[in-house]
Amino acid sequence: MxxxxxxxxxxxxxxxxxxxxxxxxxALPDEKFDAILPARPKGRTIVLGAGKASARMARAFEDAWGEPLEGLIVTRYGHAVETRHVKVVEAAHPVPDEAGLKATREIVEMARGAGPNDLVVVLISGGASSLLTMPANGISLADKQNITRQLLRSGAPIGAMNAVRKAFSAVKGGKLALAAAPAKVVTYIISDVPGDDPATVGSGPSIVTGADLDDVQAILRRFRIDIPEHAAQSLVANSAPEAETDRNTVHMIATPxxxxxxxxxxxxxxxxxxxxxxxxxxxxxxxxxxxxxxxxxxxxxxxxxxxxxxxxxxxxxxxxxxxxxxxxxxxxxxxxxxxxxxxxxxxxxxxxxxxxxxxxxxxxxxxxxxxxxxxxxxxxxxxxxxxxxxxxxxxxxxxxxxxxxxxxxxxxxxxxxxxxx
CATH class of the missing domain: 3.40.1480.10 (MOFRL domain)
Structure with a gap:
């Protein structure tokens, strides 16, 4: 010393x-899973996720879990690492692109294919809000890109940005977990948000939360985010589901x-x-x-x-x-x-x-x-x-x-x- x-x-x-x-x-995920692994399921183990750390998280989970294992995660361009069983796709951040949209659709389909005896492991880290992109009905990818660019220039804090992203998404706000029902869902998170709220990290794709339409509209007004009329109509229709799944466990493996x-x-x-x-x-x-x-x-x-x-x-x-x-x-x-x-x-x-x-x-x-x-x-x-x-x-x-x-x-x-x- x-x-x-x-x-x-x-x-x-x-x-x-x-x-x-x-x-x-x-903050690295290596060796973080050993003490918090879930019980092995009778069925399949499916790993899904998104974020800048998600590829490294997937490899660390593979090392701790062994086999059998399958799944797909999406990470930022240049952030992939070699994995044995989980497919890694790269996409754009902070403004989403077609690669992220395609990967997200595939992730949602894999979640929907899970059965009651399966285990769905969700790996989320910062960047997932952009990388895991699947616009709600009535919203195009171009709409999402335009809204994202405005948010990035506005000075809005991350909580406000993710509230807006969640409101226009068909996968955030717990919709991924609901797609996986009735499978058991275990979520592992590396937090990049002040306060470490699991529902805010990556806009909480596996954390079921209700949407507050008034709050989102207030954020849009406060930071002068201009959205087209069809997006405003979609916002009203796309309130997050209120039903909660009782088969979801959350672990925070790294925090600020x-x-x-x-x-x-x-x-x-x-x-x-x-x-x-x-x-x-x-x-x-x-x-x-x-x-x-x-x-x-x-x-x-x-x-x-x-x-x-x-x-x-x-x-x-x-x-x-x-x-x-x-x-x-x-x-x-x-x-x-x-x-x-x-x-x-x-x-x-x-x-x-x-x-x-x-x-x-x-x-x-x-x-x-x-x-x-x-x-x-x-x-x-x-x-x-x-x-x-x-x-x-x-x-x-x-x-x-x-x-x-x-x-x-x-x-x-x-x-x-x-x-x-």
């Missing part, structure tokens, strides 16, 4: 990456809190006091950054509410409302980090990292970025201009501070660590 008095000699990038890597390792706890332990192993500010932080990314910068300034100036050296850890899912002049390169984590950089620029003892645990922040190839105020930091001269046009990716790329991991095969949402030395 590293003595605290040597903390000033630590390499900031190494510390921050070790914290992020610990968080990622804790689990990853933050792992990062905290890693920090303490390096001799750094660690504080978890929260695992469900939401809000506009740049506003969250300003609030956290205030905590950092208090630590530096007054040794309160914590004394340095320390690291502030947090998770959740911030949002970015794109401005009219937006370039739109980057995601919520790089936007947060650039706003934090601007707020803390005078303080040389600060370093920070902000990444999406799925390995992709926004639409670029990076998981996020990091910064410190060392002598070799040479970012562009006008960082505020980059923030104004939602172009944090370009700023951190020029500064050579991007974090690039490739697909991580998990997703517990945002990871942020602010190191104060």
């Amino acid at each position: 590293l003595a605290k008095e040597t903390i000033g000699d630590l390499d900031a990038e190494q510390v921050l990456r070790r914290l992020f890597d610990a968080a990622l390792d804790a 809190r689990m990853s933050l706890d792992a990062a905290r332990r890693e920090a303490e192993a390096m001799g750094i006091a660690a504080v978890i500010l929260g695992d469900a932080i939401e809000g506009e990314a740049r506003e969250v950054a300003v609030a956290m910068a205030g905590i950092v300034r208090s630590i530096i100036q007054y040794n309160t509410p914590f004394a340095p050296p320390c690291v502030l850890l947090s998770g959740g899912e911030t949002t970015v409302t794109l401005r009219p002049e937006a370039v739109g390169r980057g995601g919520r984590n790089t936007e947060f980090l650039l706003a934090l950089y601007l707020a803390l620029k005078p303080y040389s003892q600060v370093a920070a990292i902000a990444c999406d645990t799925d390995g992709i922040d926004g639409t670029e190839e990076n998981a996020g970025a990091w910064f410190d105020f060392s002598s070799d930091f040479s970012g562009p001269s006008d960082p505020a201009a980059y923030l104004d046009r939602n172009d944090a990716y370009t700023f951190f790329r020029a500064a050579k501070r991007l974090v690039v991991t490739g697909p991580t095969y998990t997703n517990v949402n945002d990871f942020r660590a602010i190191l104060v030395r």
